[in-house]
Amino acid sequence: MEKSYVLSKEDLPRFLERLKQFGTVFAPSKVSEQSYAFKAVECEKEISFEALRTILPPKKFLYPQRETLFSYDEAGNITEPEVNQPLVIFGAHPCDLSGMKVLDDIFTAPPGDSLYIERRKHILVVGQSCLPDKFCFCESMRTDSIKDGYDIFLTDIEDHFFVEVATPKAAELFKDNDFLIQASAPYKQAFKDFWHNRKELFSNRFETSNLPALLDLEDGNSVWEELGQKCLSCGNCTFVCPTCYCFDIVEIANFNGSGQREREWDSCQFNGFAKVAGNNNFRPGPIDRLKFWYRHKLHGFQDAYEFPTCVGCGRCTVSCPAEIDDIVGVVVRLEGRDDRKSIYAKEEAL
Ligand code: SF4
Ligand code: SF4
Known part of the structure; x- marks a missing residue:
């Protein structure tokens, strides 16, 4: 209409x-x-x-x-x-x-x-x-x-x-x-x-047709270790993301039997996110957690829904205090190319 x-x-x-x-x-x-x-x-x-x-x-x-x-x-x-x-x-x-x-x-x-x-x-x-x-x-x-x-x-x-x-x-x-x-x-x-x-105005570009295969092939790439060592596990990247939707449930119970159940945003980048009974943690370190996030957005969702859950807004890149969450830059490095200048580099003075 x-x-x-x-x-x-x-x-x-x-x-x-x-x-x-x-x-x-x-x-x-x-x-x-x-x-x-x-x-x-x-x-x-x-x-x-x-x-x-x-x-x-x-x-x-x-x-x-x-x-x-x-x-x-x-x-x-x-x-x-x-x-x-x-x-x-x-x-x-x-x-x-x-x-x-x-x-x-x-x-x-x-x-x-x-x-x-x-x-x-x-x-x-x-x-x-x-x-x-x-x-x-x-x-x-x-x-x-x-x-x-x-x-x-x-x-x-x-x-x-x-x-x-x-x-x-x-x-x-x-x-x-x-x-x-x-x-x-x-x-x-x-x-x-x-x-x-x-x-014609887009300068930040990359090849997206083979992302799932690339992530599978480069699972052991040293880029992940480098990023994981710098990641602060702050969760900023997930909170600012238009598509991240993980949540936690909080029960607030009073002594008289009344109460309420609340839902709040959670982040897969937090240490406790994948913790289960017995103090076991499926993703105990930032390397695993970062890799999981990339795989979820660019691989897992693609498999299940036939589209990735990254919409390319750049918020995670802009808001990362460690200046490591440059999705395009990470993928380019996983492809083995090192010709891309860091997007965090300050503009050259005129
Ligand atoms: S660039 Fe992609 S992953 Fe990053 S915040 Fe935007 S949609 Fe989320
Ligand atoms: S915003 Fe940066 S430092 Fe914080 S969890 Fe995400 S990748 Fe790690």
């Missing part, structure tokens, strides 16, 4: 007012000199349209860092939380939309996670185009553009946005307005040119 329009940037306030009729709008906002986070916004001036990657991806709305699954009183009555607060995720880039689709696949697979499914129904997603920096490699992961997984998508074509309205939910919200104008041929051409030219 997708329909295309153009929106003058002068009409953004009106567009935003319409989105607010659906629910609270969360959009990228500047939180420090170099970082952005999804924050509730009231007007377009609070939105950082130039933001490339937010500290945390939109997964924090679909699947919060910590949430109550249910609570119970001393008589055994169970109460489930209400997760029906409508909200708009504004400005999700194609890689993040692809990450949300991975979470949808995980959490809605039968029997389905009821909290996730309910929360998802009340979310409207507005995607937005972006231009890559040196950390982005979504083009290699084939997530640099996307045909579904959003309600509305905005492509920046200078003083206008090209607007794709993709779902009945979005069409209903934007019926009877005079600021979305039917896209004429010149705008359609500008839209095509944008996406065509953008492909």
Whole structure:
């Protein structure tokens, strides 16, 4: 049902007012000199349209860092939380939309996670185009553009946005307005040119067709030991990842028999993640844990779902305090090539 329009940037306030009729709008906002986070916004001036990657991806709305699954009183009555607060995720880039689709696949697979499914129904997603920096490699992961997984998508074509309205939910919200104008041929051409030219801007590229075989063959490569010796096991790479979804369950029980069960994000990079009874640990050191993470994202998921769970957003690379989590660089080294300059190298002074 997708329909295309153009929106003058002068009409953004009106567009935003319409989105607010659906629910609270969360959009990228500047939180420090170099970082952005999804924050509730009231007007377009609070939105950082130039933001490339937010500290945390939109997964924090679909699947919060910590949430109550249910609570119970001393008589055994169970109460489930209400997760029906409508909200708009504004400005999700194609890689993040692809990450949300991975979470949808995980959490809605039968029997389905009821909290996730309910929360998802009340979310409207507005995607937005972006231009890559040196950390982005979504083009290699084939997530640099996307045909579904959003309600509305905005492509920046200078003083206008090209607007794709993709779902009945979005069409209903934007019926009877005079600021979305039917896209004429010149705008359609500008839209095509944008996406065509953008492909040329990716500098961080690698070959992805043989990743599972490469990881099998290079399981004993010394690169893993080198990375493992530097890894701090902090878990940053997993928390910032749009597709990492591991969690732990915490039972908070009171003496009177009441309590609640909570779910919180966990990380396969933590020492205790694979610990089992008898103090046995399947992955006791960072070398095993890092290798496991790479294999899970680039091999195991590929085998099971026919796509990897890395969407090439670059967050893990940017947020790794040990400066080792350069996925493209690691794969290139596993291939036996050492011609790639470290992505962590500071830009040369002009
Ligand atoms: S593994 Fe890294 S680059 Fe890939 S999706 Fe996760 S955070 Fe982004
Ligand atoms: S962010 Fe870097 S240091 Fe921290 S667990 Fe991941 S790879 Fe290791």
